[in-house]
Amino acid sequence: MPDESEVCDYKIDPDDPASWGGSDGDECYIPNELLDSTGYWRCPHKKYRDNDRCVFHMDGEPENKTREDYFLIELAKKTTTPDEDDRLNEIIGAEFSKLNLGRLSGKDSRLDSIPPLHLEHCEFNNRANLSGLSFEDDVFLNGSSFHSDLVITDGVFNGQAGFRGIDVHGLVDFSDSMFNGRMRLNYATVSGRVNLSGATFSQYCDLSGSEFDSGLDMTSIAFGARASIESLNLQGITAHGSDFKGSNLSGSDFRNANLRNCNFESALMNRISMEGIDLRGSCLFGAALGGATIDGNSQILGRPNQDNSSNYSIWNHLRAQRCVYDPLYASDDEIDAAFNIDKAKSVYKKIEVLAQQNAATSLQREAFIRRQDLRKLTHKRATISKDSIVGKSVGFVSWVKSSLSRSLMLYGESPWRVVAWSAVCIVLYSFLYINGSMITQQNPTNFTSSGNPPSSVSYIEALYYSTLIFTTLGFDVHRPIEAGRLLTTTEAALGAVLVSLLVFVLGRRAVR
Numbered sequence: 001m002p003d004e005s006e007v008c009d010y011k012i013d014p015d016d017p018a019s020w021g022g023s024d025g026d027e028c029y030i031p032n033e034l035l036d037s038t039g040y041w042r043c044p045h046k047k048y049r050d051n052d053r054c055v056f057h058m059d060g061e062p063e064n065k066t067r068e069d070y071f072l073i074e075l076a077k078k079t080t081t082p083d084e085d086d087r088l089n090e091i092i093g094a095e096f097s098k099l100n101l102g103r104l105s106g107k108d109s110r111l112d113s114i115p116p117l118h119l120e121h122c123e124f125n126n127r128a129n130l131s132g133l134s135f136e137d138d139v140f141l142n143g144s145s146f147h148s149d150l151v152i153t154d155g156v157f158n159g160q161a162g163f164r165g166i167d168v169h170g171l172v173d174f175s176d177s178m179f180n181g182r183m184r185l186n187y188a189t190v191s192g193r194v195n196l197s198g199a200t201f202s203q204y205c206d207l208s209g210s211e212f213d214s215g216l217d218m219t220s221i222a223f224g225a226r227a228s229i230e231s232l233n234l235q236g237i238t239a240h241g242s243d244f245k246g247s248n249l250s251g252s253d254f255r256n257a258n259l260r261n262c263n264f265e266s267a268l269m270n271r272i273s274m275e276g277i278d279l280r281g282s283c284l285f286g287a288a289l290g291g292a293t294i295d296g297n298s299q300i301l302g303r304p305n306q307d308n309s310s311n312y313s314i315w316n317h318l319r320a321q322r323c324v325y326d327p328l329y330a331s332d333d334e335i336d337a338a339f340n341i342d343k344a345k346s347v348y349k350k351i352e353v354l355a356q357q358n359a360a361t362s363l364q365r366e367a368f369i370r371r372q373d374l375r376k377l378t379h380k381r382a383t384i385s386k387d388s389i390v391g392k393s394v395g396f397v398s399w400v401k402s403s404l405s406r407s408l409m410l411y412g413e414s415p416w417r418v419v420a421w422s423a424v425c426i427v428l429y430s431f432l433y434i435n436g437s438m439i440t441q442q443n444p445t446n447f448t449s450s451g452n453p454p455s456s457v458s459y460i461e462a463l464y465y466s467t468l469i470f471t472t473l474g475f476d477v478h479r480p481i482e483a484g485r486l487l488t489t490t491e492a493a494l495g496a497v498l499v500s501l502l503v504f505v506l507g508r509r510a511v512r
Helices: 067-080 314-320 341-357 361-385 389-409 415-435 444-450 459-470 484-511
Strands: 439-441 478-480
Touching: 341 361, 361 389, 389 415, 389 484, 415 459, 415 484, 439 459, 459 484, 478 484
Parallel strands: none
Antiparallel strands: 439 478
């Protein structure tokens, strides 16, 4: 331990922002355990020559060596003689003209195993590069200011990694790094793009309250535990293939974000903005979407590669509007391993509610239809799998009802299907009437001008008669004969049913 008279006289008062380069209202990130009995943090390093301060806090650069060189010397002391001074790792409030340790990764034995580091409230005037390094213990850069980029690619953080409240006037690149401890990048301000692609977060990750002005790339990241990304502006984020399972994303702005093939199972996504978001191929089972907002450009159901499909067909288009748990989501010759009917039903119901809250009627309709399709599939499987006759019968009857509901009116979503079936019935019955000579005229003498025999009718008259019967308006001048009476009865019954269904479907759509 150096003599007290040899120690740097730099100190920080957490209650005085001016002492650590902050402004009124700023938070001091120095841990309480590093403060002395008077409540100050005091620099533990030796004075530099005749200066009252150490090389890290003196005005101007030291001679012959840079602060980066002295930084390496302090790391060497902690690495080779870790008990020499427990506080040599505290380099708080320092100013670095440069810090490029990434160039020495794998070349300098002093960087093989970096001890705990406290670099809170430091200032980095040029690019800070710590890429390829392995931090065996905690690393804290909380409250530091970077006038250029912060790059830590392919790094390994085995302890806590603290970047709270950092101010970066450039990009932040943590791509392909591994965070085995808790990682905090909350309440940070970054003017450039933040790149977290390929990073792994084994424990808690907190990005809440940060401002990333140029967007965030979270492609193929993995969260081993829950993450907190609350109240974050993530407009235009790219994060396809990432794992957000159990994360807290509440209140964040995901407008126009690319989140294809992501895992959001059990994630908190309350009050998030999802206008223009692309969630196709993502897992949403158990996700909380209360108060979330979407618009007509939001894509939630379907395959991510739908737009780029080289073998586009109507069948592929219909299949594309499904969630990943749906057994029909996969290709024709492949069943998706993640398919689960119960999960699919739950997700469709959740999307129905979300769409209803945002007046997205097309999406609500799509989710409802897909959920009913799964119910029909469940009835079909019950018909096959049940051992008892009663079970098979119940399943078969339920499947027939679901099939008829889909065919006739698309589960109450398509009035045009009802109209089409009505037209088919009218035309079909008119053919049966005229080809079987099943109707005649009540007063044939009034219709002989057409050239037809007195007891016969033309096709137009048969079509007219069929329409009157279907709509239950009466016979007019025609009367059914022989088997025509049975046909007339069945058509009238079908007409009553289909007209009632049409009224039901139109009423349902009007209420929605």
